Amino acid sequence: MSERLKTIIKMFDKCNSAADIGTDHAYIPEMLIKNNLCKKVVATDVNEGPYRIAKNYVESTGLEESIEVRLGNGLQPVALEEVDTIVIAGMGGILITKILDEKITEFDEIKTLILQPMNAADKVRKYLHEKGFCIVDEEIAKEDYHYYELIKARKSSKACIYDKELFYETGRTLFEKKHPLLKKFVENKMRINSEIIHNMDKANISNKKKEDLKSRNEEYREVLKSYGIE
Template sequence: MQLKERLKVIYDMIPPCNILSDIGTDHALLPAYALINGKCKKAIASDVKKGPLKSAENTVRQFNLEEKMDLRLGDGLEPISEEEADTIVIAGMGGQLISEILQKSINKAKKANSIIIQPMTRQKVLRVYLWQHGFEILDEALAKEEDKLYQVLKVRYTGMVRKDWKPVNEIVGEKLAEKKDPLLPEWIEREIKKQEKIVAGIKAAKNPDAQLLKSVQNLLKDLKDLLDTL
């Protein structure tokens, strides 16, 4: 059994655990791989839709995991009870939705030893939510699959609320910069292009917003400075 690069990076960030809960499961491939390789003792694969769970049933049967994996229908963290899973994975969703899932079941999220998060969009929204609600970012990595780049974060609730950060930290995680992730230069280069387009758009407007222009230009400078250190 092989995982594609995105799921492999998520898998690599999962610590050894008793029960792994995969929220919004993708054919249950990730929890199946974790069980087969002994990273967790039991797993729960859940989804809000019946279709993915049907696919998950096939995976469970294919690898004879009926005694080790539970399949559950439900929204977000609702299918699991407090302290049932010591490691939770929430991957393949937008950053806004992930934030809402955590907030809706905040007590369950607080009890997990680690939560592995992989947002598809709105990473900045997710980071700010984590900082403002007492979640510490323990580790980060980038994954590249079919020319797309993905951020993967390992977080844990500590109750320590972060109040200060630079806008560049919302785009480029500090852990990524510290460890000089091999994909980070490409990630930053893509972000620089996005911000350059925004600058051009502001300048082309009839009444350019001077304050917005300055903030984006400052962000652009910080991104370029960070790229120079890699």
């Protein structure tokens, strides 16, 4: 099982019923049931191909009683009352926010979201805060050279907002819990920023983007230090 999938499963609390949106192979539902984390999982996919693959796979594992595979776009095939946890993993961050937006007014403080955007995680964090959710936990999973970001969130009566833009780029919870992969994750971001700065220097380019990248790297050094991550 991949580190990414293992980490998604690790983020689950015990649940009565979960929905896995964009299930593809239905590995996440299988693990949730086999690990006794959820009693029931609704697995959905918008595309006929993955829907069939998921259906056949569930049948091959003999878990049809616990995993129901449905065809449809985003949250449409699921009534939110029937689930307490929703996982949306392996899709772009913007697509994840679009899927959530279809039923955003129907969420309550009991439902848990587990999101694993493949990109634009900053946009997902911002969207959640704008819509009255708090980020209650975050994880990083590393596979080969790639880092995956996982976000767990719940609707909240108190407003959640980050005072630093940096925490939308790299989740504040990761600093608070001194995540073991955080230092390398941040160093990787800083290295990419430094490479861009270096290339701009070589091309004699001076603009706001270059200054912003320099400031961001400086800010990362300060924030790591302030959380005692050195």
